[in-house]
Amino acid sequence: MVPNSDAVSAKEDADSATGQATWDPEQEALEALDRNDPKAALSILMEAYGQGVYRFIRQIVRDESMAEDLQQLTFVQAFEGFTRFNRRSSLRTWLLSIARHRSLDSLKSARRRRKRFLESEELPEAPAQEVRADDRLEEQSWAQALESCVQRLAPEARTAVLLRFQQSLPYSQIARMCGEEAGTLRVRVSRALPKLRQCLEGLGMTR
Amino acid sequence: MSRSNCERFEQEALVLLEESQSLDSHFEECTDCQEAMAMYRELTNALVDVGSSHEPHPQWQARVWAEIARRHESQPRLGWRVWLVPLGVAAALLMVLVLPGLLQQSTDPGTQIAGGVETAQAPGLRVAIEPVGSVYRSVGAAIGDRLRLEATTGDARHAELRVYRDADELVLRCSTEAPCQQADGKLTAEIDFPEPGTYQTVLLLASSPLPAPSGAGFEVDLDRLYEGEVEVLPGDQIRVE
Numbered sequence: 001m002v003p004n005s006d007a008v009s010a011k012e013d014a015d016s017a018t019g020q021a022t023w024d025p026e027q028e029a030l031e032a033l034d035r036n037d038p039k040a041a042l043s044i045l046m047e048a049y050g051q052g053v054y055r056f057i058r059q060i061v062r063d064e065s066m067a068e069d070l071q072q073l074t075f076v077q078a079f080e081g082f083t084r085f086n087r088r089s090s091l092r093t094w095l096l097s098i099a100r101h102r103s104l105d106s107l108k109s110a111r112r113r114r115k116r117f118l119e120s121e122e123l124p125e126a127p128a129q130e131v132r133a134d135d136r137l138e139e140q141s142w143a144q145a146l147e148s149c150v151q152r153l154a155p156e157a158r159t160a161v162l163l164r165f166q167q168s169l170p171y172s173q174i175a176r177m178c179g180e181e182a183g184t185l186r187v188r189v190s191r192a193l194p195k196l197r198q199c200l201e202g203l204g205m206t207r
Numbered sequence: 208m209s210r211s212n213c214e215r216f217e218q219e220a221l222v223l224l225e226e227s228q229s230l231d232s233h234f235e236e237c238t239d240c241q242e243a244m245a246m247y248r249e250l251t252n253a254l255v256d257v258g259s260s261h262e263p264h265p266q267w268q269a270r271v272w273a274e275i276a277r278r279h280e281s282q283p284r285l286g287w288r289v290w291l292v293p294l295g296v297a298a299a300l301l302m303v304l305v306l307p308g309l310l311q312q313s314t315d316p317g318t319q320i321a322g323g324v325e326t327a328q329a330p331g332l333r334v335a336i337e338p339v340g341s342v343y344r345s346v347g348a349a350i351g352d353r354l355r356l357e358a359t360t361g362d363a364r365h366a367e368l369r370v371y372r373d374a375d376e377l378v379l380r381c382s383t384e385a386p387c388q389q390a391d392g393k394l395t396a397e398i399d400f401p402e403p404g405t406y407q408t409v410l411l412l413a414s415s416p417l418p419a420p421s422g423a424g425f426e427v428d429l430d431r432l433y434e435g436e437v438e439v440l441p442g443d444q445i446r447v448e
Contacts (some may be wrong), residue, residue, distance in 0.1 A: 046268050054263040056437065068264045075271045076278070077426050084374050084425070084444065086405055105423055146250075147257050165254035169223075179375075183226075190222035192400060197217075200250075 017084065025049070029091050043088045046075055049092050053099050059162050060103040062151045070106060072120050074099045089173060096167060097177045100159055107155055149199035157192040160185050213239035221247065278433065279320070332356045332410040334366075336443045348447045350400055356408060358394040362414035363438070368396050372404040373426040383418075400447045408442030 032041035053074055058067040068128030077098055085094055150158060163174045164185075171182040178185065220230055220240065234240045239347060263403060264270070271331040337353040348354070356379075369388055370379035379398050381387035387396045400406065411417055418435045421427040432439050 033231060042271075042359070046271065050267065054267075055261055057260040058261050059258045060380060064261070067261075067366060072267055072271050072274060073430075074276045077430075078273075079275055080278070081374070081426060081431070084407065088374075099425065101423060124288055134209075143253065143256070143260070150257055152213040152252070162252065162257070165251055166257050168255065185376055188223055190225050193221055193250065194217045196250060198248070 006007045023048075026091055030087070030195070033082055035083075038079060041082065042075060042079045043093060045078065045091060049095055050075070052092075053095055056096060056162055056167060057103050059147070059150055059166065060155065060159060061106055066106055070099065070102045073102055073105050080112075089176065093169065093173050093177060096163065096169070100177065101164075104155060104159070123126075142200075145200055145203045146196070149196050149203070152199055153192055153195060157188055157195075160188045161186050161192050192196075213237050213243075216240040216243035216247075220244070242296065257366060267312070289361050331361070331412070331440045332408065332442045334408050334445070348400055348445050350403060350447060352400050352447070354398050354400060354406065354408070354445065356394075356396045358410045359392060359408075360394055360412060363414065365393055365411075365413045365415065365417050367411040367417050368394060368400075369409045369411065369420075370398065371407045371425040371427075371428075372402065374405070374407065376404075376424075377420050377422075377428075378406070400445075403447050406445045406447060408445070410440040410442070412438040412440065 025044050028042040029041040029048075032038070032044060050071070054067060054071040057074070058064065060069065061067050074095060078095055081098070085091070098204070150161060153161060155203045159178070160174065163169045164171070165176070169177075171185055173181040174185055215237070216234060216239070220243075221232055224229055234244065275366075301313060325381055333356070335355040335357075336348045337355060338349070354370070356364065356368050356370075358368060367382045367383070368379065369377060372378050378401065379386065379396060381396055382394070385388055386398065387397075413435065415435070417426075418431040420430060428440065
């Protein structure tokens with residue numbers, strides 16, 4: 001089984017013809033599915049959304065190797081699940097939903113594994129990045145500090161913040177993806193933002 | 208990122224902004240709140256690019272294709288049977304259009320379903336939909352219609368019927384206990400469609416005990432089933448309006 005390069009070529013042709021990005025990966029992938037070409041659809045989705053999905057997963061699971069595995073698993077399961085895609089959401093939202101499920105499952109599994117070897121009842125998540133006080137001003141850039149602070153949020157809050165801002169999804173789609181009310185998610189995000197501010201202050205990051 | 212004295216912005220305005228609601232005049236007049244607003248605007252703008260310095264593995268796409276190929280090769284039993292689903296549906300539709308009288312008959316005299324629409328399935332699992340009120344319906348289903356599953360399990364030591372709704376909710380799971388029944392080498396079950404959605408029927412066969420559902424939906428369960436070398440025979444997807 002080899003990847004289908006026609007989909008990628010179509011993108012390049014469109015870009016060169018117009019001199020600007022006019023590529024509509026959603027439409028092209030759906031058309032590929034309509035003509036029963038799941039390989040082409042997957043190629044389009046990987047090209048269009050692979051990087052964004054990876055960065056989303058990376059921020060949730062905080063582990064490079066795990067994020068790589070989960071990114072790949074997301075697209076494998078998307079390929080296997082094309083026949084079940086009901087088009088009630090965009091393909092991108094659907095991919096992020098798969099990615100979210102896999103990422104949170106992995107966090108739960110990792111937590112159970114750690115609990116098996118440690119006796120403490122209340123087991124905090126593994127720290128994202130340990131930042132020493134003397135590192136704060138010299139080695140941590142603001143962007144790195146923000147990334148670290150996002151990773152310190154509780155998983156559900158972290159996911160909501162990422163979907164809202166990193167992935168720029170509307171609350172209606174986030175709510176459907178998470179199976180929660182949009183109002184609940186808005187409150188969760190609005191409560192997470194001060195925590196990010198406090199974390200950044202704690203790292204000595206002032207603007 | 209200094210903290211202002213007035214805390215109203217954090218306590219009140221953030222959620223109002225997320226709800227796209229307007230703010231009262233205080234937030235325009237309060238210096239602390241104005242500073243907080245600017246700070247949070249910068250913060251949320253920065254969140255758009257959080258993690259942007261990370262790139263996926265350069266060979267990640269190749270790995271995806273390799274895994275798809277590996278999974279395809281490890282499921283030989285499913286290969287040729289996949290074609291029986293669309294062929295069976297085509298045959299069923301042909302019967303509906305040309306020979307309507309045959310709908311009252313069953314290929315298996317012991318499982319006649321009057322007034323029902325039967326969809327042919329891959330060997331091992333047969334699915335039939337009995338419309339509520341015996342109203343004839345050529346395709347699809349409605350809430351309250353009865354879904355009947357009949358599986359032949361062959362020599363599998365462990366067998367299970369499952370039905371998922373919208374790939375998330377497991378609405379049926381049974382083997383030897385209710386609502387399943389076992390008799391004469393067949394495993395049968397019935398449910399009435401409770402809600403709209405897309406229902407996926409599945410027969411699972413294995414020589415060892417089957418993995419329990421994850422509670423995280425069909426896709427996660429599929430992963431576990433394939434890892435456990437379970438034979439997965441999917442039935443039709445049934446759209447319930």
